[in-house]
Amino acid sequence: MNLLQRFVMPGFNGVLEIVILSIAFYYILLFIRGTRGVQVLFGLALIFIALILLTYFFQLDTLNWILQRSTFYIVFGLLVIFQPEIRQALAELGRRHFFGGPAFEQSTVDNLVSAADRLSEQKIGALIAVQRDIGMRTIRETGVQIDSELSPELLVNIFYPRTPLHDGGVIVQNNRVVAAACVFPLSQRDELSRTLGTRHRAAIGITEETDAIALVVSEETGSISVAYRGRLRRGLDEERLRRVLVSVLLADKPRPTRASKWPAWLRLKPMSPKPAVASPRGEEHVA
Numbered sequence: 001m002n003l004l005q006r007f008v009m010p011g012f013n014g015v016l017e018i019v020i021l022s023i024a025f026y027y028i029l030l031f032i033r034g035t036r037g038v039q040v041l042f043g044l045a046l047i048f049i050a051l052i053l054l055t056y057f058f059q060l061d062t063l064n065w066i067l068q069r070s071t072f073y074i075v076f077g078l079l080v081i082f083q084p085e086i087r088q089a090l091a092e093l094g095r096r097h098f099f100g101g102p103a104f105e106q107s108t109v110d111n112l113v114s115a116a117d118r119l120s121e122q123k124i125g126a127l128i129a130v131q132r133d134i135g136m137r138t139i140r141e142t143g144v145q146i147d148s149e150l151s152p153e154l155l156v157n158i159f160y161p162r163t164p165l166h167d168g169g170v171i172v173q174n175n176r177v178v179a180a181a182c183v184f185p186l187s188q189r190d191e192l193s194r195t196l197g198t199r200h201r202a203a204i205g206i207t208e209e210t211d212a213i214a215l216v217v218s219e220e221t222g223s224i225s226v227a228y229r230g231r232l233r234r235g236l237d238e239e240r241l242r243r244v245l246v247s248v249l250l251a252d253k254p255r256p257t258r259a260s261k262w263p264a265w266l267r268l269k270p271m272s273p274k275p276a277v278a279s280p281r282g283e284e285h286v287a
Contacts, residue, residue: 120223130173228244
């Protein structure tokens with residue numbers, strides 16, 4: 001009874017604070033789910049809880065004083081550990097949805113699909129990133145500036161073996177090829193297959209840091225893959241590739257054959273996995 005008497009119902013401000021904190025913690029856990037930082041956060045939480053219990057039961061005043069004074073350093077350490085996730089979250093907040101994103105036309109999708117199909121038939125390795133809302137200026141500066149109209153012929157000529165610009169990635173912006181031979185950041189995720197080559201890791205890496213969508217053509221097998229939001233879909237044919245590009249690049253345009261725009265990417269049925277073995281050139285080889 002005494003315990004019930006001590007219990008006080010929170011007022012409006014208390015309820016509001018609980019709701020705000022619940023939403024904040026929910027989105028933080030949702031955002032870091034599946035990242036390398038989750039394991040680090042789980043380990044730190046276990047250590048912190050163990051130290052609190054130890055100081056409470058054994059009355060270790062000195063250790064308790066150190067824990068209280070180390071709060072700032074713990075927060076600073078979390079900022080360092082989750083630096084990639086925090087940067088991506090801030091980039092998402094800074095996206096230019098309120099002012100209108102880049103306008104993509106159906107011709108952009110057609111040119112990309114045609115180029116990927118030609119490159120796949122000739123087994124020419126390629127890496128193409130389509131810039132959306134988040135800018136890629138620093139990555140563009142690592143390559144050669146082009147600023148030319150997008151066409152399948154241009155992409156095939158760029159990636160043709162032993163040409164000056166074939167090594168590296170191409171950036172497409174506003175239906176134009178703006179740079180070639182660019183150096184894309186490689187994904188450092190531990191759960192990625194070791195058979196993935198440099199192109200595929202670069203495609204995943206660029207989509208982890210930006211909202212771009214990346215196309216990859218394997219030099220060994222000619223298979224077409226697409227990376228988006230850190231996810232890689234492999235072994236796409238022409239029709240499936242077109243569906244993915246339309247669902248991402250033309251999501252804001254009305255289409256009579258689609259009841260919804262973004263879920264089309266999620267509704268793609270995964271292909272049956274095929275055994276892959278590493279090759280000397282660093283690309284994957286599907287048996």
